[in-house]
Amino acid sequence: MDQIRPKPDLVIFDCDGVLVDSELLSCQCLSDALSEFGISLTLAQALELFLGRSTGAVTQHYCELGQMVPVDFPLRLKSRVLIAFERALQPIPDVDTVLSGLRAPSCVASSSDFDRVALSLKLTGLAPHFGDRIYTAQMVAHGKPAPDLFLYAADKMGVQPARTLVIEDSVSGVQAAKAAGMMVWGFVGGSHYRGRDGQAILSGAGADRVFAQMSDFWKGA
DSSP: OTTTSSOOSEEEEOSBTTTBOOHHHHHHHHHHHHHTTTOOOOHHHHHHHHTTOOHHHHHHHHHHTTOOOOTTHHHHHHHHHHHHHHHHOOBOTTHHHHHHHOOSOEEEEESSOHHHHHHHHHHTTOGGGTTTOEEEGGGSSSOTTSSHHHHHHHHHHTOOGGGEEEEEOSHHHHHHHHHTTOEEEEEOOSGGGTTSOHHHHHHHHTOSEEESOGGGSSTTO
16 A cells, blocks of 8 residues: 555545445345335345445435335334344454554444444444444435545544545445545455455446455555
8 A cells, every 4th residue: 555655544444344244134124125115126236226325315216216115214124224233243254353453543434324333333343443433424414425424534533535545345435435535445345245246346436446355454555
């Protein structure tokens, strides 16, 4: 990384698919929740359309298609997701080691709501690494791929965007980080990238680097 720019003053981690292996669980919950209202969404479609996006973006997508979802849809989806997480959520392998070895300050910036992120970190034992340094789409006007959330997180952490490194697993997250003027590394080690060309997907979105194992976090950087 020294050949690209000095080591960062801040590392921002997305949560789902970067810290915790949650994307398949949450996308299956989304598919199941929408099916209750007669909306068909396969797991593959969920990953393609909504990876890294907020629940609000899901609702807006279907409203624009003329397919209305009930007002309580976010609560129904959240209930499904929390149950699934409590049963099966796991941390990304070796992420605890990476977080323990970081020399720069770090925080979380996620499209998920605060309660979900906090529970995810608690269930996987990662919460002590971040304390109250958790920022979510609820805190800004526009979610990813807009840069708002990453700019908000960097401002709260007192670090310039140009001195910030973002770790993301989604196209919308990569685009948001680049729009914020930050360096971004794409991570494709989550189970949702099995059978998908994550390298091409995230490189195509503008990632400065793509890696598949947290044990390789600094390797070749």
